[in-house]
Amino acid sequence: MNSTQLVIDTSYFAAAFLFIYGLKRMSSPVTARSGIVVAGVGMLVATLASFLYVFGIDPAAQAHLTTNVALAATALVVGTGWAWWSGKRVAMTAMPQMVALYNGMGGGAAAAIAAVELLRVNAAHETVPLVVTIIGALIGAISLAGSLIAWAKLDGRINGTWRMRGQQLFNGTVFVATLAVGLYIVFAMHGHAPPAIIAAFFVGAFIFGVLMTMPIGGADMPVVISLYNAFTGLAVGFEGYVLQNPALMIAGMVVGSAGTLLTLLMAKAMNRSVANVIFSNFGVTGEEQQGEIKGSQKAAEAGDAAINMRYASKVIIAPGYGLAVAQAQHKLYEFVKLLTDAGVEVKFAIHPVAGRMPGHMNVLLAEAGVPYDMIYDLEDINGEFKEADVAVVIGANDTVNPAARTNKSSPIYGMPILNVDQARQVYVIKRGQGKGYSGVENELFFADNTNLVYGDAQKVMVAMIQAVKSLEGGGH
């Protein structure tokens, strides 16, 4: 008996180590892929070792052992099989809702653990573990319900946002009522509540999760998913304490704090607080854009664009995700240094949600050695585009789309954008004629003062450097 327990404990210890080590390896692009494999090994070891519980089972459960093992094996096979199959075939574009769905399942599992604990009639419940059980159950059930709504919204199964008068008050009432039932279970019933009351508690938490998520628009869902990811982590950590399982405690709390930090970072990128995202009923759901764009796209050679910039007096550069994909930040700064050496004033304009994540562009430019005083935020630089001779857009799209200012039917209408279209000449460096993240056609690309330089951003930069250098070389 003790040796089986030792095997279980050792494998949980190994799992906790492998999770942290795996996440650590995921923090660098070079080792990221091996990181998830390392964490996966930890999960496999812990799950298989858990079957050893059958040797140290509660005597009362002995009679049900065969059924319970069969149920566990069936649930594992079905759950793993379905998730594996769905995860393999889901399109990359549908990834956010899939992560939301899997996350909700984790929250549901944590809530289920709590429910079984609360239903265990013959257990002697102590107050502290009981409080932790209830909190974990509350968070887990909210995460389950909220993630399901987030999934349904992102997947287009629920359209629009559902709002009503006095919603905050109503939500608050549901939450307080649920909490009251929870406190009643802990302090009045000492954990021995009838199933109906326990069920009422879970139903209340679930309904609150739904109510809390319904008013939030599709555009804000990434923040919400990240928040529920942190919620599930916390719920798992709390239930781990209840079960005296350090692997769950560590894994849950690591995810809980990491997820909280990620949520704050993402909300910050949108210049809003998490509370604002959750409670302000802001955000839009994707709608079809109306109307055709007139005009045509005009191409330009990289060399011509470079020479034009060399003789400009002010150039503003607006980078986007394409810069990161092409890893062109070093070549870009090399080119910028040539311009500044020639007396051109160059500034970088960074949109808060440029790239795929907060601070993406700042990190890239800093890595290339661009000094901070050349990099400007949206509010600080937007007034200067009017005075710029040239604005260069590198792999950005939605963040420079004038439709956000003018076209009310556009899904991105109302989002602050960089006013690159106000510069005398605009060069857009892009790989092809695709649309942006939001799927919206960009009228900037069709404007009279816009020329497109097609190609990989790094190759374009090399060509631009050569063009300017050959100019200087010819002069000497």
Next chain:
Amino acid sequence: MDLTTTITGFVALYIFMLAAFTGYEIIGRVPAILHTPLMSGSNFVHGIVVVGAMYALLNATSTAEQVIGFLGVLLGSGNAAGGYVVTERMLEMFKPSDKNKNDKKA
């Protein structure tokens, strides 16, 4: 539960505190480009909840506990397996695509 590890009050707080700092440090140092796969990766890690659900199910004594325990294991294993698959797919795309895209013209 016949456990050799007994975690009470302050020991639990120490574990939670250290784990929270670990999570904070891991994410805080990550380049922003990896934030999305990392969120998905941490989503996978809390799939360990399946282990707790298995414990609950294997010790179930009533039909209600069995049904809820079964659901717990089902959901937990879905969390773990799904989280793993999508994270691996994302990271797979990330690394080689950076190199390939540098060599390819659009």
